[in-house]
Every structure is written in C-alpha cells, then in structure tokens.
Amino acid sequence: MRNKFKRNQAPWEFVEKYYKDDLAERHSVESKWAFRWFREVRGPNVLSWGCGPNFYDDALLFPNLPKEFVGVDLNKENIAFLKESTHSEVLRCKRVLEEHKTKISLSIGDIRERQEKFLNRFNTVYAIGVLGMFKEDKLNKLLKLAYSYLKTGGRLIDVDWTDCRLPKEKYEERENYEWYSKQGPGIQRIGELMRNNGFKTVKQGIYIVRDPMEYGWGKIYAFVAEKSA
Numbered sequence: 001m002r003n004k005f006k007r008n009q010a011p012w013e014f015v016e017k018y019y020k021d022d023l024a025e026r027h028s029v030e031s032k033w034a035f036r037w038f039r040e041v042r043g044p045n046v047l048s049w050g051c052g053p054n055f056y057d058d059a060l061l062f063p064n065l066p067k068e069f070v071g072v073d074l075n076k077e078n079i080a081f082l083k084e085s086t087h088s089e090v091l092r093c094k095r096v097l098e099e100h101k102t103k104i105s106l107s108i109g110d111i112r113e114r115q116e117k118f119l120n121r122f123n124t125v126y127a128i129g130v131l132g133m134f135k136e137d138k139l140n141k142l143l144k145l146a147y148s149y150l151k152t153g154g155r156l157i158d159v160d161w162t163d164c165r166l167p168k169e170k171y172e173e174r175e176n177y178e179w180y181s182k183q184g185p186g187i188q189r190i191g192e193l194m195r196n197n198g199f200k201t202v203k204q205g206i207y208i209v210r211d212p213m214e215y216g217w218g219k220i221y222a223f224v225a226e227k228s229a
C-alpha cells in the first residue's frame with residue numbers, strides 16, 4: 001500500500017512560485033500550444049483533476065464559463081492558495097467566475113479515490129500536467145474513474161509534459177510533492193489505454209519543444225477523448 005506519510009506537501013511558497021512562473025510564461029509558444037486544448041472543454045459541469053493554483057485562470061480559456069466548476073487536488077496548499085491568495089490575477093479570474101454565478105467547489109483529495117457523488121455528473125473532466133505522471137495500472141484506474149464521472153458524450157481532456165529535462169534537484173522536489181513523476185507510460189500507450197477504457201479519441205496532438213534544455217521538457221501532448229454512447 002502507498003505510504004501516505006512518506007511524501008511532503010508542497011508549501012505555499014512553492015505553489016505561489018509555480019503560479020507566478022506560469023503567469024510569466026503565458027505568452028510562450030509552449031504555453032500557447034497547451035492553452036489551445038482548453039478550448040475543447042464543453043458543457044456546464046466541469047471537473048479539474050489535480051487543479052493546482054491555475055484553476056480559476058483555466059476557466060477563462062474555456063469557450064464558455066461553466067455553471068459548476070469542481071477542483072480536486074492532493075496538495076492542500078493549492079486549495080488554500082485558490083481560496084486565500086490576494087494575487088491580482090487570481091482575484092480577477094475569481095471575480096469573472098463569481099459574476100457569472102459559477103458554482104465553485106474546491107477540495108483536497110486524491111483523484112485515485114472514487115467519489116460516488118461524481119458519477120455521471122460531468123460534461124468534461126480535464127487534467128493538465130497530471131495524468132502522465134501515473135504508472136500504467138494507476139492511470140488505467142483513473143481512466144475508468146473519469147469514464148464513470150462523465151455523462152454520455154462527455155469529454156476527457158489530458159494535456160501533459162514529457163521527456164523531462166528539469167535539473168535533478170527540481171525534478172526531485174516535484175516528485176517529492178507528487179507534482180510530477182517520470183513513471184508514466186509513453187504517449188502512444190496512453191492513447192491505447194484511453195481506447196481500451198471505452199473512450200473515442202476526438203483530437204490529439206504532440207508539440208516538439210525547440211529548446212528542451214532551456215524549457216525543461218522535450219514534448220507536450222494532448223488528448224481529447226469522448227465517452228461515446
């Protein structure tokens with residue numbers, strides 16, 4: 001069994017730095033490529049798995065703001081950051097969602113654990129920089145869960161960074177916080193697992209990074225998969 005006490009929780013400073021670094025990179029070709037996939041989010045009920053500190057910002061990239069927006073994350077400071085940060089961009093995005101009367105639900109939790117209340121509830125389940133870190137058996141279980149949480153015709157969107165070139169220390173820090181791990185299967189295998197679990201691939205893409213050592217990653221990939229009838 002997984003030792004829940006072995007890893008460390010990411011501290012607020014790490015979460016805040018991650019948010020600020022992402023914000024500073026927003027106009028890079030890599031971020032723009034990743035953001036394109038947010039336009040594939042559909043429907044009023046949306047679940048973000050491993051939502052991290054970008055949860056509110058993500059929603060402003062959807063084609064339509066959701067009516068219900070649920071975020072789950074294992075690192076409690078991500079949820080604290082979303083609730084308590086006074087960063088102007090966090091507050092701006094939060095305000096847009098409030099004005100739209102989006103019902104927000106944030107919780108600390110492990111996406112590997114089944115939530116009865118999520119069954120057949122969502123039009124979209126999305127995970128950005130999350131699914132690719134899990135070993136094949138765990139990923140397979142996650143895909144089954146995503147399938148069960150989606151309404152028929154609903155979408156699973158996975159955007160992930162792979163071919164990790166982060167410096168050793170940075171990688172180890174992320175692994176320790178369960179923020180990222182190199183243990184996941186390859187891109188092609190992830191597509192196969194989706195199909196084996198009943199998903200139909202609607203769109204997929206791979207972006208080859210021009211300067212992997214500078215960026216820290218060699219590839220970004222994305223899948224939009226549908227729970228067909």
Ligand SMILES: C[S@@+](CC[C@H](N)C(=O)[O-])C[C@H]1O[C@@H](n2cnc3c(N)ncnc32)[C@H](O)[C@@H]1O
Nearest residue numbers: 050051052054073074075110111128129178179
């Ligand atoms: C690379 S970060 C991505 C965060 C965010 N999705 C984004 O796009 O910025 C990975 C996130 O997955 C979360 N995470 C990792 N394992 C998890 C699990 N088993 N259950 C819930 N969240 C998890 C981490 O806490 C972290 O917020």
